[in-house]
Amino acid sequence: MPSAKRDETLQARGEETMAQWQALATRSRAVIEAYAERQGKEGGFNLVGAQGLSEAFAGLWAEWARDPGRVFETQMKLWEEGLQLWQAMGRRMLGEEVEPLAKPAPGDRRFKDAAWNEGLIFDYIKQSYLLAARLTQELVYGTEGLNPKHKQKVDFFTRQYLSALAPSNFLATNPAVLKETIDAKGENLVRGLEHLLADMEQGHGRLKISMTDESRFEVGKNLAVTPGKVVYRNQLMELIQYEPATEQVHKRPLLFVPPWINKFYVLDLQPGNSLIKASVDQGHSVFVISWVNPGKESAHKNFADYMREGPLAALDAIRAATGEAEVNLLGFCIGGILSVATLAYMAAKDDRRIHSATLLATMVDLRDVGEVSVFIDDDQIESLEKHVAETGYLEAYHLAEMFNMMRENDLIWSFVVNNYLLGRDPIPFDLLYWNGDSTRLPATMLIAYIRKFYIGNCLMTPGSLVLDGVPIDIGRIRTPSYFLCTKEDHIAPWISSYPAVQSFGGPVRFVLGASGHIAGVINPPAAGKYCYWTNRKTPAAPEAWLESAERHQGSWWPDWYRWLAGKGGPKVPARIPGEGGLAVLEDAPGSYVKERAID
Numbered sequence: 001m002p003s004a005k006r007d008e009t010l011q012a013r014g015e016e017t018m019a020q021w022q023a024l025a026t027r028s029r030a031v032i033e034a035y036a037e038r039q040g041k042e043g044g045f046n047l048v049g050a051q052g053l054s055e056a057f058a059g060l061w062a063e064w065a066r067d068p069g070r071v072f073e074t075q076m077k078l079w080e081e082g083l084q085l086w087q088a089m090g091r092r093m094l095g096e097e098v099e100p101l102a103k104p105a106p107g108d109r110r111f112k113d114a115a116w117n118e119g120l121i122f123d124y125i126k127q128s129y130l131l132a133a134r135l136t137q138e139l140v141y142g143t144e145g146l147n148p149k150h151k152q153k154v155d156f157f158t159r160q161y162l163s164a165l166a167p168s169n170f171l172a173t174n175p176a177v178l179k180e181t182i183d184a185k186g187e188n189l190v191r192g193l194e195h196l197l198a199d200m201e202q203g204h205g206r207l208k209i210s211m212t213d214e215s216r217f218e219v220g221k222n223l224a225v226t227p228g229k230v231v232y233r234n235q236l237m238e239l240i241q242y243e244p245a246t247e248q249v250h251k252r253p254l255l256f257v258p259p260w261i262n263k264f265y266v267l268d269l270q271p272g273n274s275l276i277k278a279s280v281d282q283g284h285s286v287f288v289i290s291w292v293n294p295g296k297e298s299a300h301k302n303f304a305d306y307m308r309e310g311p312l313a314a315l316d317a318i319r320a321a322t323g324e325a326e327v328n329l330l331g332f333c334i335g336g337i338l339s340v341a342t343l344a345y346m347a348a349k350d351d352r353r354i355h356s357a358t359l360l361a362t363m364v365d366l367r368d369v370g371e372v373s374v375f376i377d378d379d380q381i382e383s384l385e386k387h388v389a390e391t392g393y394l395e396a397y398h399l400a401e402m403f404n405m406m407r408e409n410d411l412i413w414s415f416v417v418n419n420y421l422l423g424r425d426p427i428p429f430d431l432l433y434w435n436g437d438s439t440r441l442p443a444t445m446l447i448a449y450i451r452k453f454y455i456g457n458c459l460m461t462p463g464s465l466v467l468d469g470v471p472i473d474i475g476r477i478r479t480p481s482y483f484l485c486t487k488e489d490h491i492a493p494w495i496s497s498y499p500a501v502q503s504f505g506g507p508v509r510f511v512l513g514a515s516g517h518i519a520g521v522i523n524p525p526a527a528g529k530y531c532y533w534t535n536r537k538t539p540a541a542p543e544a545w546l547e548s549a550e551r552h553q554g555s556w557w558p559d560w561y562r563w564l565a566g567k568g569g570p571k572v573p574a575r576i577p578g579e580g581g582l583a584v585l586e587d588a589p590g591s592y593v594k595e596r597a598i599d
Contacts, residue, residue, distance in 0.1 A: 045387045049380030056150035074139045102130035110168040115175035122175045133162045156374045177421045191423030216428040224265035226277045228588035229577035232317040236309040238290040238590040241577040246283045250568025253285040259333040260291035269430045293439045293595040296392030301442045304467045320581040326355045336362025347476040356567035358482045363496040366457045370493045388443035396438035396597035478506040486513045486520030498542040525555040532556040
């Protein structure tokens, strides 16, 4: 290439690069201004209580001050293991095969790139981190004398700190990022900065990490597409009646009560993994509650309102639509907790319209709620009350951030590496799109729910919860129930659900699935994944139940199909939405589910 042409090309590239960086600088300035404005409006509120966290770590350091020998012992162990690692690396340099001193835990995908094992330097960095992280956790976890609530906090936030410091999260110590940076001549970092700014812009001054390509999904287009109609609506919910897939259906309709801390279509993502579609295909007349995404106008709504305008209103509407008084019910997560409270309320009123209840990932004994409890203390509840008193609701992103922190490496740091360091676009994934489509929570309901259920454990204490003047006692529930919990659920631990076996007054079939809160529930048989356990015996201790339980390969869905078929009653001609006593308001999935929270 002639020198003049080359100079002209280089100048053009330089001008293009300069324009690109000027545009990024302008966007960065706008993002910083939006962040400062947001912080001013919110007064720094978040679900991590600063005072409670400070007290917890102050207690930890006080215990270490009382026993400095233990800290010194850990430091010496770190030095000794570090020396052993250095010696092992020396032997590797001489060509000897050496067994690693530290290995990532099963399922830890941070170090899956082959360079972490094949490259001597990166293997050393990886093992040094794993050794230090393990010893730090052992020191913190093994500290005695701490208040149990404080211990939970220091354990959880120590893990957050260690996860943030992983060498996989940094350019200089991640071999895959270094290789990409060299190969792409740094373009990956420019793209990463663009992604970071776009996420800050999308969050209106806060970081809203993109977990999937949201442009590839649309509710009603390729999500929540099971055919149906909205046949009823009130201030809190829309009721969807699905079109039948069989000429005959079970006499008793099936009502889904999903959680309102996120949207119902986790039960209807795609045709291949839709529990709603599967239920329709099994010959049930399926209805689902689609909760509203509440604004300030719903601040006064309480738990009893969700019962009255949710399942109780749905029962009336279903009777009008089908003529059937008896209904089978399915509740999921907090929708399951509402279902349990509603069953107890109806039992007290001698209302027998619910013939059977299926309860998925539903806690009844909230003494142990897992890691959620680190966000609940008196200081934080007081701060939360002040915040929602001003807003009328808790913004959707606060809960999303809390749940993401419970799986920080999968739901935070993996995307930091992929989006910002490698500069890659996130892949399309329906479940992660749903995960980012969060909902607000009304002020009155939220505070009462935390105080009554999480702190007061009201379902396990007869009469401590009163709904519309009726004391709630789950021991009065005679409804046959199917409980499905999952072994690795970090939101609704299965040991908090198992007490229903002893507490309910009616028969309970308890089933434990593998995997977690969502993957273990949304597990279609065709996927051939995971397993589940059953047990005819119901010992008092959940550990004893699992020890003698029978393991079955695959999805729990067929087991539930068989159980539910026995509760559905005889077959009747299929019901068409709009041909009963309720007119069609609009096509499924309705309007409420399409309202996205932008706070």
